[in-house]
Amino acid sequence: MENLTFTQEVKPPDTKKGPVKWLKDNLFNTWYNTILSCLALVFLFFVFRGVLTWVFTQANWEVIPANLQILSIGPYPLEQIWRVSYVIYGLAVLLGLSAGIWDGLTRQITVAIGCLGAIILLLPFEISVREQTLIATVILAVSFAIGRNKHNWKRWVVVGWVLSFPWTMMMLHGFGGDTISTTLWGGLLLTLILAAVGIVACFPLGVLLALGRRSQLPAIRWVSTVYIETVRGVPLIAILFMGNVLLPIFMSGDFQLDKVIRAMIALTLFSAAYMAENVRGGLQAIPSGQVEAAQAVGLTYPKAILFIVLPQALRAVIPAIVGQFISLFKDTSLVSIIGLLDLLGIGRSVLGNTDWTGLQTEVFLFVGLIYFIFTYAMSHVSQQIEADLGVGKY
Amino acid sequence: MRNKFLFRISVLVLAILFVTPLLADNHESILDKVKNRGKLVCGVHGGLPGFGFLGEDGKWSGFDADFGRAIAAAVLGDPSKVEFVPLNAAERFTALQTGEIDVLIRNTTWTLSRDAELSTDFAPPTFYDGQGFMVPKSLNIESITELAGASIGVTAGSTTELNLTDTMRSLGLEFNSISYADIDTLYNSYDAGRVDVVTSDKSQLVARRKDLKNPDDHVILDATISKEPLGPLTIHGDNEWNDAVSWVVYATFFAEEHNITQENVKTFKTENPEIKRFLGESGEMGKKLGLPKDWAKQIIISVGNYGEIFERHLTPIGLPRGVNKPWTQGGLLYSMPFR
Numbered sequence: 001m002e003n004l005t006f007t008q009e010v011k012p013p014d015t016k017k018g019p020v021k022w023l024k025d026n027l028f029n030t031w032y033n034t035i036l037s038c039l040a041l042v043f044l045f046f047v048f049r050g051v052l053t054w055v056f057t058q059a060n061w062e063v064i065p066a067n068l069q070i071l072s073i074g075p076y077p078l079e080q081i082w083r084v085s086y087v088i089y090g091l092a093v094l095l096g097l098s099a100g101i102w103d104g105l106t107r108q109i110t111v112a113i114g115c116l117g118a119i120i121l122l123l124p125f126e127i128s129v130r131e132q133t134l135i136a137t138v139i140l141a142v143s144f145a146i147g148r149n150k151h152n153w154k155r156w157v158v159v160g161w162v163l164s165f166p167w168t169m170m171m172l173h174g175f176g177g178d179t180i181s182t183t184l185w186g187g188l189l190l191t192l193i194l195a196a197v198g199i200v201a202c203f204p205l206g207v208l209l210a211l212g213r214r215s216q217l218p219a220i221r222w223v224s225t226v227y228i229e230t231v232r233g234v235p236l237i238a239i240l241f242m243g244n245v246l247l248p249i250f251m252s253g254d255f256q257l258d259k260v261i262r263a264m265i266a267l268t269l270f271s272a273a274y275m276a277e278n279v280r281g282g283l284q285a286i287p288s289g290q291v292e293a294a295q296a297v298g299l300t301y302p303k304a305i306l307f308i309v310l311p312q313a314l315r316a317v318i319p320a321i322v323g324q325f326i327s328l329f330k331d332t333s334l335v336s337i338i339g340l341l342d343l344l345g346i347g348r349s350v351l352g353n354t355d356w357t358g359l360q361t362e363v364f365l366f367v368g369l370i371y372f373i374f375t376y377a378m379s380h381v382s383q384q385i386e387a388d389l390g391v392g393k394y
Numbered sequence: 395m396r397n398k399f400l401f402r403i404s405v406l407v408l409a410i411l412f413v414t415p416l417l418a419d420n421h422e423s424i425l426d427k428v429k430n431r432g433k434l435v436c437g438v439h440g441g442l443p444g445f446g447f448l449g450e451d452g453k454w455s456g457f458d459a460d461f462g463r464a465i466a467a468a469v470l471g472d473p474s475k476v477e478f479v480p481l482n483a484a485e486r487f488t489a490l491q492t493g494e495i496d497v498l499i500r501n502t503t504w505t506l507s508r509d510a511e512l513s514t515d516f517a518p519p520t521f522y523d524g525q526g527f528m529v530p531k532s533l534n535i536e537s538i539t540e541l542a543g544a545s546i547g548v549t550a551g552s553t554t555e556l557n558l559t560d561t562m563r564s565l566g567l568e569f570n571s572i573s574y575a576d577i578d579t580l581y582n583s584y585d586a587g588r589v590d591v592v593t594s595d596k597s598q599l600v601a602r603r604k605d606l607k608n609p610d611d612h613v614i615l616d617a618t619i620s621k622e623p624l625g626p627l628t629i630h631g632d633n634e635w636n637d638a639v640s641w642v643v644y645a646t647f648f649a650e651e652h653n654i655t656q657e658n659v660k661t662f663k664t665e666n667p668e669i670k671r672f673l674g675e676s677g678e679m680g681k682k683l684g685l686p687k688d689w690a691k692q693i694i695i696s697v698g699n700y701g702e703i704f705e706r707h708l709t710p711i712g713l714p715r716g717v718n719k720p721w722t723q724g725g726l727l728y729s730m731p732f733r
Contacts, residue, residue, distance in 0.1 A: 069450065069452060241485075248492035249488065350441070352456075353443070354710055354711050357443050357601070358605035360578055
């Protein structure tokens with residue numbers, strides 16, 4: 001055996017850690033970076049000083065608590081608010097059960113929502129609001145506990161999620177003689193409903209259009225292509241206006257589609273075209289050999305698409321799909337232009353109140369913050385899904 | 395053979411589908427529809443200070459909204475039986491034409507084209523507005539003729555822009571018009587001194603003045619350069635319904651002329667035969683309009699007379715009565731006789 005001799009001593013890698021080291025490495029490592037960092041700090045100081053002084057001393061935030069009711073539910077009648085509560089309770093049951101049965105992401109979401117409930121309990125909201133939040137949080141916790149031991153309930157929970165949508169609609173609208181017209185839906189409630197419907201409906205439609213555009217049958221291919229290209233060539237606001245101003249003129253007589261439903265259809269049709277292109281991007285990334293191999297082992301074409309191609313294709317385009325969902329969520333604010341009172345529409349109406357005119361900055365900042373919370377949550381969830389599925393790791 | 399049969403059937407079905415809506419065009423008056431429905435659907439502005447906005451309790455509030463309540467009180471005897479639909483400027487007429495709303499009370503100016511072309515009928519104006527100018531006091535301007543050379547802020551694409559150009563041209567004045575797409579930007583620019591003068595409907599100028607940094611430093615010129623009579627609209631050709639809406643408006647005028655108020659209407663004692671007819675104590679005024687006997691009384695009980703509605707919504711934003719007072723006091727509000 002040969003004796004190895006070290007001629008040179010190698011230093012161990014620098015293992016020092018801490019904020020000072022980080023600053024030295026990242027902000028002040030060269031003389032020009034030091035200058036740039038200092039300039040940026042001065043700039044940030046002035047921006048933040050201006051913003052914070054305004055937020056804490058000049059802004060009149062009274063407008064938000066005073067209008068919190070209409071910002072959250074719009075003109076929805078207060079004596080019917082139990083309908084909204086029941087919808088939330090129902091969703092809490094489903095979410096709790098899902099979190100109990102499936103680990104991972106659903107559990108994280110549930111914990112986050114539970115924490116949110118606890119925070120609302122501590123804030124000085126009206127007693128009735130806190131009472132309902134307490135009930136919802138307790139329901140969430142209880143159904144979570146139940147769900148942990150009921151792994152054979154999986155199928156029923158999935159059915160429950162599917163049924164939750166018609167149930168929500170029926171609860172909010174009421175059935176029989178005593179209904180609550182959709183003109184009374186508003187605020188965050190309307191924004192969330194429009195976004196949920198758009199997201200849930202545009203996804204399958206988009207997948208179908210994407211498959212249609214790659215179809216071997218010319219008729220289907222052409223229809224899909226023309227649809228996608230036409231819709232993508234028109235701004236959403238134009239589609240909303242057409243749905244709202246032209247459609248009622250074509251449809252004569254007593255049969256008139258509800259204004260909210262028209263907005264839902266317009267949002268769905270618009271997003272489906274973009275969704276189709278996102279999905280098609282994923283489909284093109286799957287080599288044709290996959291389908292051939294699937295057919296070779298005896299799968300029919302639909303089965304090959306459903307079980308082999310789509311799972312891989314969709315997994316590859318999660319960021320694009322979630323991006324589309326987020327932009328759909330923000331696009332719902334355009335319905336305020338066609339006279340629906342979504343979150344932004346209510347914000348505008350608040351500014352029409354003689355007590356609160358001239359407070360645009362406060363109201364729109366608050367509305368923007370709400371949008372940010374929801375879109376950030378969505379993008380965070382998408383990152384979690386990617387991590388769970390191991391996207392981007394090989 | 396079979397194919398031919400199927401083809402004929404489908405042609406027939408298609409034909410029926412296309413023709414049915416034409417046949418179904420029945421001539422039931424909206425008045426009856428509202429009664430059967432038990433609810434009035436009224437189009438309003440989504441957020442206009444003083445005229446229509448959603449209050450903090452989720453109820454619509456404002457001058458226009460109260461006229462909607464007055465109609466509901468007259469037809470259904472209950473001012474709460476009205477559903478308000480917020481509408482923007484572009485879709486308001488469509489909503490009326492398609493029957494989505496029964497009546498439109500949304501700051502709409504009565505013009506010849508709208509009356510003749512849009513298949514809408516107007517009820518008497520509830521508010522006479524007009525375009526005016528606001529200037530800083532420091533400029534010492536008292537009349538339009540002194541505005542020569544000034545930069546004037548205006549909202550883009552509105553009739554106010556056209557009125558401004560027409561007026562200045564007819565006076566032979568040079569001026570510099572600066573258009574803003576957004577109302578808030580317009581007033582912020584004016585407040586910051588980027589334009590010398592701002593022009594708009596006087597009601598808007600008054601409402602916006604109180605949000606300026608120093609409201610007292612600004613003055614609204616007396617001159618009015620356009621007519622903006624704002625009132626309710628109904629669909630063209632439904633005379634029965636238009637009559638009902640018109641007389642609801644007249645009833646609020648009439649009550650103010652005769653000092654009948656929300657407070658004293660229930661105990662109002664009079665020997666005046668016209669007031670007796672108004673209150674439904676004699677005659678059959680209600681029946682002639684297809685309304686309950688005490689329709690006018692119900693209006694006053696629920697929203698009060700014109701002056702009370704005005705004082706509730708427009709006086710707080712600083713609007714003077716101006717020409718919007720009874721003809722007996724030199725204004726333009728003139729109720730037709732209750733006879």
